[in-house]
Every structure is written in C-alpha cells, then in structure tokens.
Amino acid sequence: MTYPSSKSLDHHGLVAGFCKDIQLAQYIDDALGHADERKVSFGQLFVAMLLNGLGFTGRTLHMYSEYFESKPLERLLGEGISADDINDDALGRCLDALYDKGVSSIYQGIGERVVNHLGLDCQAVHLDSSSFHYDGQATPEGEFGYIRIAQGYSRDHRPELNQVILNLICENQSGIPVYMKPASGNSNDMEGFKQIVKAHIGSLKAAQASRYLVADAALYVKETIEELDAQGQLFITRVPQTLKEAKALIKQAPTLTFTPISQGYEGVSYDSEYGGVSQKWLLIRSEQAYKREQHNLNKRMLKAGEQARKSFKQLCQQHFACAQDAQAAVVKWQNKQAVCNVSAQVTEIAVYASAGRPKRDELPTRIEYQITGALYTPLASRLTALQQLGLFIIATNDVSDELDTASLLSRYKAQQNVEKGFRFLKSPDFLTSAIYLKKPERIEALLMVMTSCLMVYASLEHQIRKTLKDNACYFPDQKKKPSQTPTTRWVFQCFENITVLYQAEQIPLVMNLKERQHIIINCLGDVYRRIYS
16 A cells, blocks of 8 residues: 655745756756766756755755655656665766866856846846855865865955855846856965956956946956956956045045935046046045944044053153153154144253262263153044045946946945845855865866856846736735845745655646735746646
C-alpha cells in the first residue's frame, strides 16, 4: 500500500517560473555544453543552486541533497530528477565548468536576457563593490588566476579575515545586476573600477545601451575618467573632497548662491576641466547631511579641544634656552591645531646653581624661558566649519543642457540600488557574508551564483509590481491594505505552506492556495500557472 505524501512548493515555484521564463537552464547548457551521460544538466544544477540560495534557509550554497528531498523537483527542475542527483560532486563540477568558461561573460549574457525579457530601458547603470569573507586559507599571488584570496580593507571592520571582492553593475530602474566581476581580496576600488572601465564598459554599453555610468568617488580617477570620455561614455560620480579643486570649491561655499533642487537639497553648478575632460560639477548641500554632520562637528570640536588642552599643558612644562625658541614652539603647536587658538606669553625663569630657595644676593646661573597662555576657539572658525557641512560634489561629463540639476542628483541617488543589492547578499536570511568553499577555483563561480540569486529576486519584484499595475490588480500588504508595490520578500512569505499532495495513481494536487496567491500567479502568466496547478 502506498501512503499519500506531500512536498513543499512554497515560493520556489516563483523562482523556478522566472528561470523557465528566461530559459536560464537552456542558456547555461548552451554556454557550458551538453553531455548525454549526465542525468542532470549543468543548467538544471545552476537553477537548483538558485532555488537553494533563495530558499532563505541560512545554509551555505554548496548545497545538500537533503534540502531537495522535500521539494517537488519535477515541477521546479524537470521530470526524472531526484534529490540524490543534486549532490556536492555534481554541483562542484558545475561550479568548475562556470569558472573555466568565464563567469563574468556568462553572467553578462544572463543580464542581457533579463533586461530584454523585462523590457527595461537602461538609461543608467551603477557600479559599486563590496567584500565577502572567505573561511579558508589565503592563496599566494598567481596561484588562483587573476583573483587572490587575501586580507584587505574590510567594509565590515574585520580586516583580519581573508576576503574576496565582488564588483557589481546594476541597472537603474530596479537594481538588477547586469554585470559582475570578482576581484582579489586586497584590491582597492579605484584600481578595480579602472580595469572594468578599460576592459568591459564598451561591451556593456553596446549590450545595454546605457547612457550614464554612475559610481561613487572611487571612479573619479584621472586615468579612469579620461578612458570613459575616450569611449564616449557619459558618467556621473561623486568627486573626492581630497582633491585640491574640490577643497577650493567647498571653501567658496559661503560666497555662492545655492538654488533649491529638490526637497532637502540645494546646489550650484560649476564648470570644470579636471583631467582634461570638460565637466559640470554640482556642489550640493544636503539638509539631512548637515544635521548629521553638525552633531559630529560638535563631538569633533570637543575632542580636538581636549587634545589641544593636554598638548598645550605639556608645552607649558617645557623650558627653552631663548625666547625665540619658545615663540617658535608656540607657532609650531598652533599650526597643528584645527580648532583652538592660543593667547600665549613667554616668561623668564631664573635657574640657580642649587635646588631650593636661593640665598640672599645669589645670582642665577642662567635664564630659561617658559610658555604660559590661554586657549580659545574663534567663533569665526566654527562658523566657517558650519558653512562647509552637508556639502558634496557630483561631476558629469554631460555638459549639454539635457541633464538639469534635479535629474543629475536623482540619477546619482539611484546608486543606493546597488548598495541595497549588497545588503541583500550579506543578509543572514539569504547567505552569511562568509564563503565556506574550500576549493578556491570555485569561489568566482559561487559569487556568480550569489549574484544570479539577487538578479532573480530583483527581477521578480520588478515583474510582480509591473504586472499588478498593468492588470489593475492589488496584492494585500502586511496591514492587509491593497498594494501594487509589494516586496519580493513579502510575496515569498505569503507563499509559505503551499504543498503538493501525492497519492497513488492520481494526479498530484497543489494544496493551500489562497486568493492572494492566485493574484500573483495569474498576473505572472502561464509558466507560473502550470507550476502551481
């Protein structure tokens, strides 16, 4: 007698449905090659890793067959596939094949398919990077291709850990990553961005037809912006405030006339030719940043004042051979102070041959000089510091009149989309920020799988929101109010407890489907209906 059994479908059907929609498994198989002796193709294994990565189990991505024992694989991956087929050995071979073929080029092809499938108009793409911890041994220079596992600058303040760097380029509308490139753990953003611009921006621009490349201040290097301009690529980036030209412009801020740009922002335009490239700089004052930096300024001034008091006390305890030496010491001390000024006097100190009270009519053996005085903070210095708070500079080589100040600021602020993607990748609900694979060659491939998970997650959110609006449908939010902008995470949670019931010689039944789930399934289309029917 065969007893009924059930398997958890949950939100995995949405992930599998999107992969089927863009024919992801077929694309991977075409790129890596087919083999008749393999029961499960590389494309199916790749989709399996995405299902596991977006399962939010907290497990690492080098998989367990046990994870798929409770999943209806015939609906998610294809007929005839069992959980035992998705084992560490098969997944390892898939990661090796991805690495051998080149993960960046394969992923760029996936990004093109997704952008075309969703009909996105990539007016701008955003470049950023982040580090991931590696739970393993560092690799010597040259042992692991062009990427090295090493200690380096850690954005998580854990510089003692080995790490790798992931560079991402995301499109501007929904934050979908369209390009990824791993880098060595000890590489810096400036050098990494420079290499990406030289080797890949041209092909990415041709594929995505993006008008602007947006990045943070690491992109603003003379050689990099010269290369971008030579390729005819427009850029929008933040200017490092360490540049002499940037410092000079910020010092002029009190004399400039700022005009409102959007709520909480005002700015003034400035023409520049830094690096020989004609540019438009936009000096911006942010109301929110001003309040935040004002609080920090107060703390910095108090700390600097206390340090100045201690160092001046030590200076006052010193004796000098002449008044000129004492005056020179005061000037040297003053030049090191960012906050405090001093009103100092040099006094004579008589030194006698023996310690203690000198005898009557005893003459001193020599005269030494000592500093006394009082510290103060000029109000003008504080006012100048306040006038320079909340300021930052955005630069672009689009000097036409088509890009106004509001659009320039808006496109730059969309940089948070790629930062949001990194937060997703490092979320404990997705994966931990550490990589546990022990074979270094597979780390690049794992980073590609992680990025593909983000791509599917962001793509589903964009598609769900778009189809809800196109069909004039609404999905209940956490407060049970109708919404057309649900997050993917909330939709996934709403698909919990959907199971497939198996009974002997009967058609499997999908159980526990509710009206709100049907709203999403019907909007997404036939591929999703077949999975959940």
